[in-house]
Amino acid sequence: MVMKKRLDNGFSGFSNWTVPRGPRSLRKVHRKKDFEDGQICAIELLASLAGKLLQDGESTACSNTSDGDRSVIGTNVVKEERSSEEKAFKVECCDGGSSQSCDLDLEEKTDQKQNLNKLQYVDNNTVLDCTSVVVNSNSSDEACGDVKPVIHKTEFEDYRTKPEEGSPDFLETTNTGMNIVDEEHEPKGFGIGFQKITHSHNSKDLKKSYGKLSTMPNSSFKTKLPLSTDAIRSSFSRYRNYLKLASRDDDEKFRSNKSSIHSNSYRPPSRIAGRRIRKLLNSKHWKVAPKLKDCEVARSESIGEETRNPFRKRKLYFNSERYQDSLYKRKRFFDRSSMVNSDGGMSSESVTNSPEKSVHIDKSSLAAILHGASVSPSSGQQASFLSKDAHVKFSIRSFKVPELFIDVPENATVGSLKKIVLEAVTAILKDGLHVGVLVHGKKVRDDNRTLLQTGLTCKDNLDTVGFTLEPNLVHNTTPALCSEDPPQILACEMTELPPSSPVNPVSSSVILDLALPNHSLTYSQNQDENKHELVTTSIDKLPDNSLQDCKALVPVPEMTMEALAAVPLNPKSKRLEVVQRRTRRPFSVTEVEALVQAVEELGTGRWRDVKFRAFENADHRTYVDLKDKWKTLVHTARISPQQRRGEPVPQELLDRVLAAHAYWSQHQAKQHGGKHLQAGVVKAIEGSSS
DNA sequence: TTTAGGG
DNA sequence: CCCTAAA
Numbered sequence: 001m002v003m004k005k006r007l008d009n010g011f012s013g014f015s016n017w018t019v020p021r022g023p024r025s026l027r028k029v030h031r032k033k034d035f036e037d038g039q040i041c042a043i044e045l046l047a048s049l050a051g052k053l054l055q056d057g058e059s060t061a062c063s064n065t066s067d068g069d070r071s072v073i074g075t076n077v078v079k080e081e082r083s084s085e086e087k088a089f090k091v092e093c094c095d096g097g098s099s100q101s102c103d104l105d106l107e108e109k110t111d112q113k114q115n116l117n118k119l120q121y122v123d124n125n126t127v128l129d130c131t132s133v134v135v136n137s138n139s140s141d142e143a144c145g146d147v148k149p150v151i152h153k154t155e156f157e158d159y160r161t162k163p164e165e166g167s168p169d170f171l172e173t174t175n176t177g178m179n180i181v182d183e184e185h186e187p188k189g190f191g192i193g194f195q196k197i198t199h200s201h202n203s204k205d206l207k208k209s210y211g212k213l214s215t216m217p218n219s220s221f222k223t224k225l226p227l228s229t230d231a232i233r234s235s236f237s238r239y240r241n242y243l244k245l246a247s248r249d250d251d252e253k254f255r256s257n258k259s260s261i262h263s264n265s266y267r268p269p270s271r272i273a274g275r276r277i278r279k280l281l282n283s284k285h286w287k288v289a290p291k292l293k294d295c296e297v298a299r300s301e302s303i304g305e306e307t308r309n310p311f312r313k314r315k316l317y318f319n320s321e322r323y324q325d326s327l328y329k330r331k332r333f334f335d336r337s338s339m340v341n342s343d344g345g346m347s348s349e350s351v352t353n354s355p356e357k358s359v360h361i362d363k364s365s366l367a368a369i370l371h372g373a374s375v376s377p378s379s380g381q382q383a384s385f386l387s388k389d390a391h392v393k394f395s396i397r398s399f400k401v402p403e404l405f406i407d408v409p410e411n412a413t414v415g416s417l418k419k420i421v422l423e424a425v426t427a428i429l430k431d432g433l434h435v436g437v438l439v440h441g442k443k444v445r446d447d448n449r450t451l452l453q454t455g456l457t458c459k460d461n462l463d464t465v466g467f468t469l470e471p472n473l474v475h476n477t478t479p480a481l482c483s484e485d486p487p488q489i490l491a492c493e494m495t496e497l498p499p500s501s502p503v504n505p506v507s508s509s510v511i512l513d514l515a516l517p518n519h520s521l522t523y524s525q526n527q528d529e530n531k532h533e534l535v536t537t538s539i540d541k542l543p544d545n546s547l548q549d550c551k552a553l554v555p556v557p558e559m560t561m562e563a564l565a566a567v568p569l570n571p572k573s574k575r576l577e578v579v580q581r582r583t584r585r586p587f588s589v590t591e592v593e594a595l596v597q598a599v600e601e602l603g604t605g606r607w608r609d610v611k612f613r614a615f616e617n618a619d620h621r622t623y624v625d626l627k628d629k630w631k632t633l634v635h636t637a638r639i640s641p642q643q644r645r646g647e648p649v650p651q652e653l654l655d656r657v658l659a660a661h662a663y664w665s666q667h668q669a670k671q672h673g674g675k676h677l678q679a680g681v682v683k684a685i686e687g688s689s690s
Numbered sequence: 691t692t693t694a695g696g697g
Numbered sequence: 698c699c700c701t702a703a704a
Contacts, residue, residue: 581699582699584698585698605693606692606693607693607694608691608692608693623692624692624693624698624699624700625698627693627694627695628699
């Protein structure tokens with residue numbers, strides 16, 4: 001259904017990828033290699049220490065409430081298993097390096113968490129109350145979730161952040177985080193792009209920052225702009241882009257910039273590792289897995305008629321592999337959904353652009369809605385380089401609670417269902433939440449990066465910012481999922497109980513989506529915001545529409561599932577990383593021109609050569625990208641100008657595209673001399689245009 | 691790794 | 698832009 005709609009738009013599904021989808025690439029994952037074992041251990045230790053502290057601190061409150069209930073539902077055996085599982089998981093997680101922030105966050109939040117927990121336990125009459133309370137306080141802890149937290153934008157001169165004076169929380173938490181980071185990571189040093197943000201006036205740090213800063217952009221500049229030297233002059237924003245890009249991909253890009261070796265070297269070797277993991281991720285069984293509608297099935301059944309086929313769902317969600325399957329599918333499903341949304345009237349590029357992982361951020365599942373983003377009037381983007389008091393204001397409308405999986409017996413009462421849901425929610429919250437930051441749907445993991453570096457300085461960019469709430473992974477987890485099944489059953493389920501098994505045949509899974517009440521919504525004056533708003537509300541207010549409902553489900557990272565699942569999953573699956581899609585970088589006209597030029601000369605079958613000829617220093621353009629771009633160019637050239645989207649490509653270029661494409665289709669890439677052929681192409685062009 | 695093509 | 702089969 002969803003797909004159909006897209007296919008109807010006249011593009012034969014061709015440019016679908018333009019719309020962001022689920023995160024699938026592991027390209028960035030290799031960054032974790034940067035961490036030495038020693039450091040990892042240190043972090044790990046810290047994390048577990050903090051975890052332990054927290055645990056101890058909570059033990060009273062926890063045992064009062066949860067434990068009591070737990071005994072009814074689960075068993076100690078299960079608990080044990082889970083927690084050990086959890087530990088194992090944590091290790092891997094830390095090992096990942098990319099999840100540093102999780103662990104750090106854990107620390108810095110310990111105190112607040114405890115308070116929050118108390119809060120919860122004092123007043124957990126209703127899920128929503130409980131939730132909203134926690135979310136609010138939590139987000140203010142993070143200095144970005146308050147109604148109008150103001151963060152001083154970083155200053156270009158010294159690259160440090162000045163926290164708003166009025167927000168001690170921010171200062172405090174950040175400080176903690178930073179200290180940890182410094183202790184653990186500074187000695188080794190991060191690569192380029194990890195400028196320190198320190199509140200303590202540590203001259204060492206500053207010097208380092210200066211050094212990195214001054215070398216980084218410059219060196220990358222020279223090499224990064226092969227096509228258009230005037231690009232540097234042309235606009236500050238472009239400068240900023242490059243700055244951003246250079247720092248975004250950290251050492252990877254930088255490294256490749258520096259190397260002048262062509263073949264094979266521009267792609268970091270670690271991609272191989274990523275590839276392997278990716279293969280794991282996308283291995284065949286996804287494809288034979290249940291169809292998308294499982295989502296709907298599960299939902300509809302769970303909401304209204306959980307009586308129907310309990311086993312099916314059971315199978316779906318409690319077999320680790322299948323479980324992942326459906327998760328994956330669901331993710332994709334959501335992605336599609338959001339596309340429909342964009343098709344259905346959202347024109348803003350930034351909106352369409354905010355995607356996937358960001359499925360969280362964007363309309364469908366949306367973790368957070370931003371509004372009122374603004375920059376101080378006097379300083380435009382350019383000025384922000386010089387101005388000392390450029391601010392970036394974030395304001396978050398609401399957070400949505402991450403997806404919950406709940407397993408209840410069919411004969412459970414509504415009351416008990418409520419209770420269970422409450423417990424599940426409480427469990428998540430108790431474990432602590434993180435706030436994730438997404439830019440263009442890409443998760444920004446480097447907590448040390450400044451807003452400036454991240455590109456969050458002007459309003460346009462702010463449109464693409466999102467925040468997510470993510471359950472904390474590192475904790476000793478709770479019986480998040482309170483199953484009232486007897487323990488043996490859980491055990492059975494783990495071992496792939498056949499559907500016909502007599503054991504407790506009435507248990508079924510319920511997937512619930514909890515939307516926070518939008519009580520605190522303020523009025524938005526900004527149009528873009530209104531768009532966001534529209535979407536959310538429409539989703540929130542149409543809970544009965546199954547499609548909408550599905551969209552409202554918030555796909556959560558695999559790890560979350562681990563935390564929430566009542567059943568230990570396959571250890572292998574713990575390795576699953578939160579994959580991120582590359583950020584979309586539309587080709588500029590300049591780039592298109594270079595591409596056309598190169599293809600005219602080299603033909604359409606030599607993308608690697610094209611890459612080196614025209615995009616050698618644009619490391620974010622792979623030959624596959626170029627090939628794809630050519631594909632779309634040809635397509636674009638063939639459709640009517642009205643149907644074209646994005647930055648308009650000059651007709652002249654499109655003509656050249658068609659001509660070259662025609663030429664090279666005929667002369668099936670007989671590689672003679674480039675020059676010669678180019679002449680041929682040019683001739684052909686002239687012929688066609690006259 | 692690169693190419694080619696589907697999604 | 699992602700993924701993959703083939704080359």
